Amino acid sequence: MALSEEIKSFLQEEALQRFLRYVKVHTTSDETTGTHPSTERQFDLARVLEKELQELGLQNIELDEHCYLYATLPPSDGVNATPIGLLAHMDTSPAVSGENVKPFFRENYDGTPLKFPDDPELEVNLNDAPQLKDCIGDTIITASGKTLLGADDKAGIAEIMAALAAFGKYKELKHGELRICFTPDEEIGMGTDKITLEKIPEYCYTLDGGEPGELEAECFDAWGAEIKFKGISVHPGFAKNKMINAASVAARFLALLQDYETPEHTEEREGFFHLTNMSGTEEEAQAKLIIRDFDVRVNETRMEHLRKMKELFEYRYPGLKINLDFKHQYENMWVVMEKHPNSIELAEKALTLAGLEADKKPIRGGTDGARLSLMNHPTPNIFAGGLLFHSRKEWIAKSSLRKAAEVVVHLAALWAEA
Numbered sequence: 001m002a003l004s005e006e007i008k009s010f011l012q013e014e015a016l017q018r019f020l021r022y023v024k025v026h027t028t029s030d031e032t033t034g035t036h037p038s039t040e041r042q043f044d045l046a047r048v049l050e051k052e053l054q055e056l057g058l059q060n061i062e063l064d065e066h067c068y069l070y071a072t073l074p075p076s077d078g079v080n081a082t083p084i085g086l087l088a089h090m091d092t093s094p095a096v097s098g099e100n101v102k103p104f105f106r107e108n109y110d111g112t113p114l115k116f117p118d119d120p121e122l123e124v125n126l127n128d129a130p131q132l133k134d135c136i137g138d139t140i141i142t143a144s145g146k147t148l149l150g151a152d153d154k155a156g157i158a159e160i161m162a163a164l165a166a167f168g169k170y171k172e173l174k175h176g177e178l179r180i181c182f183t184p185d186e187e188i189g190m191g192t193d194k195i196t197l198e199k200i201p202e203y204c205y206t207l208d209g210g211e212p213g214e215l216e217a218e219c220f221d222a223w224g225a226e227i228k229f230k231g232i233s234v235h236p237g238f239a240k241n242k243m244i245n246a247a248s249v250a251a252r253f254l255a256l257l258q259d260y261e262t263p264e265h266t267e268e269r270e271g272f273f274h275l276t277n278m279s280g281t282e283e284e285a286q287a288k289l290i291i292r293d294f295d296v297r298v299n300e301t302r303m304e305h306l307r308k309m310k311e312l313f314e315y316r317y318p319g320l321k322i323n324l325d326f327k328h329q330y331e332n333m334w335v336v337m338e339k340h341p342n343s344i345e346l347a348e349k350a351l352t353l354a355g356l357e358a359d360k361k362p363i364r365g366g367t368d369g370a371r372l373s374l375m376n377h378p379t380p381n382i383f384a385g386g387l388l389f390h391s392r393k394e395w396i397a398k399s400s401l402r403k404a405a406e407v408v409v410h411l412a413a414l415w416a417e418a
């Protein structure tokens, strides 16, 4: 069903006004505290949202001790459909201050670099953000130059809330049961640590990050490798044919990993070896690597390559001992997603109905949706519209807020018909 202009402008205003309220609440997470939530201030936004969900008439609203906020919107009249979950995270990245965010507007954007009132040195140009050229005439929102904006992921929350407001006002919009879950601590990789899986339905979507059209259902298959080199230390004056210098052997070993297979030389679907730590003496040396690819079989060949190098080096340096230890860190969510093509197809259709072209991208990392998928809650990610996040250059176009809210409305309708 096409949405009327009235509904579209309602979604636009709702998403924008809510977004502006939420970004002003300081919700930076902190990976050093070890608590859940990592920072008490995330409750400040959770309580605002709890009240707004009550005003919108949602049921079973629950804000738990770990700052997870759950709520249910019962199905619209006559609909009996599979429930879906809509998730977004309340925290912002600790990489940049999220305190005292002052949203700054550029109406009728003219295509010139973005300048910031509180930092004249700061600029966003077309190199940073090629998407700006598609935003001429739109309204661009950033922070004032001192903080991040927090569109990651308060845009996602605002878009879900705008869609809920529309379901309350326009009864012709059909939907099945919708279960909402706003989470803390996503930015520090703990967004699903204390989630109550029984409270979310089997099929969920996150609205998080990314430009309009983005749909993500794949992430890295991730391994950690620890390599220990045991050498033989001898006084350097008498070392001929006796010493095996573990630190120097380790350096030679690591230098044989191809430069073109590192994070700084790869993109899109390319995987890599990444040296994250090394140290050593003549006696002992160690190196830590992370290994990433979208295809688990390619990662297996990378690990096999390291095993072969171990054999080769032990042959080359008699007496040297190399110990390899691999740990699977997380799996590509695609192993679960591929069994649920319907969930991705409906999201693609919803994007099309909102006038967007679905841009299916693999995530070069892990996400909460990936973790949930691997816990058998298939959870693709739909764009929320923010760009250059985790930085003072973070920006969002006003129309992106509306488009993502439209996608939620269409997605709910498609599941109601499915």
Ligand SMILES: [Zn+2]
Pocket (backbone or CB within 6 Å): 089, 152, 153, 186, 208, 209
């Ligand atoms: Zn995010």
